[in-house]
Amino acid sequence: MSDRAAVVQQNNVPAGIALMVASTVVFALQDGISRHLAGTYNTYMVVMIRYWFFAAFVIALAARAPGGLRAAVRTDQPRLQITRGLLLAGEICVAVFGFTVLGLIESMAVFICYPLMVAALSGPVLGERVGWRRWMAILIGCIGVLVILQPGMGVFDPWAVIPLISALMFALYGLLTRYAARRDSAATSFFWTGTSGAVAMTAVGLWFWVPMTAPDWGWMAALCVTGVLGHGLLIKCYEMAEASAVQPFAYFHLLWSAVLGLFLFGETLRPAVMAGAALIICAGLFTLWRERKQR
Template sequence: MRGLTPVAQGIVMMIGAIFLFSSMDAMAKALGADYDPVQVVWARYAGQMAVVALLLAPRLHILMRTRHLGLQLLRSGFLFAATLCFFTSLGHLEIASATGVLNIHPVLLTLGAALILKETLGPRRVIGIGAALVGALLIIRPGSDVFSLASLLPLVAGLCYASYALTTRFLGRDEPILTSFLYTALIGTIVASLMVPAVWQTPPPWDAARFVLLGAVGAAGQLLLIRSLTLAEAGVVAPFGYAGVIFATIYGVLFFGETPDPLSALGALVIVGAGVYVWHRETRARRAEA
């Protein structure tokens, strides 16, 4: 990527990270047809932990030091819950619809920051949050024939992911980003390893290779995400995270024969639009404060 500015490199890496995460989700959906979601989540975390251990081995003893162990555990628990809920939802919903609802997490983060961090919640941000919730309702459609309890899982995943991002804001002031990355992989692997024996199915060689690939792709996505955030400000690269809806739709059409119905597509667009709007308002507010 020679010739690109650091910000441009950060944007490219963010898009690459989202592509890898979408690829991981597609593999999780395919594996979830034959295996329990807990086993798929275990593969995701175990693969990431293996990559982390290899890359950070010389510094593990330093990176394990934290002044906020409780917050690290809570943060990692939120991400684990988000992953488990989302992977479980993929067995019941179209991948594009599930991804669309999951993408409500940025506006939920804005709401959480206002309630917990006492950040300003003006009328325009309230409009953005309300619009995102309307978009989620267009996809979930409670009371209709397409509604099921599984439809709520991506919403729960989005809530957990927003909580994960909120705790990350606290930790980002005092902890190196690689320390948080290490704890996320370690805690997720430990919890999944405790859960997986109850549902374990020994996969044949081809499926075992797919499990390994899922873990490696997830770890690569995390590394690209971290690199993106070191090259550019989070507020600059964050909107490109919505590319996941596009990638998920493509995977759904190509590999699962899924074509989102008009209401689901509209709901996803409303959520993305609301998220970009809230991001725009927050960016302007930060610049005004500066």
């Protein structure tokens, strides 16, 4: 435990930034593989297999930690922890489905507004105070979303709200995680996230099972590995540096997703998407800056 504390106190920001950027590369690859597989097979089945590997990872991680599985399982708020797990599993299903109908670029450009949703909902959910400056940033981020969706330009595509729903679900998951952290450790929350999500997705995904080809099993293995690798990099990132210092670099996820969308999936990058994403990112960075300043 003392070695872990020493790493945190060191606050190696350059190393933390490098790990955050590396995790965004891995998560973007994961999104691309998810889009490929979900375009051929059912989304529930793809997410179910992904969760099996994720659950195995968190169980192995918990078993090696001090106190073992018994310490990881122990919580006096199981309903909250299960709700978190179900919410994240549902969000992943919505997000992956969005990749198949909208593409990586359009989906991620809207999804990156989730930090602004966290800021907006932190008041009613957590009782935190949100000042007028952050409310202005949230409003600017909303304008950015409207620029991307363009609801007044011709016929509005109803599928365009999918990444917005995904962002809202992920924001709620993040808020519930912060709420759970008041009484549970990060290891406990991580364990319940993986196991409860795996149980839920198995109950749903088995009904949509179809045989997979050998090459696609290879892609599925890659999807599972990138999921574990991405979470591992993220955990190490937050051990190396403060979250407020490295969080802005999470926006690189959009950049890598755009590269994959353009060059692998033949997607297009509309000027409205670039303009709207720029507004959302600027608003999100300002919100992170204000939160760090207040702390």
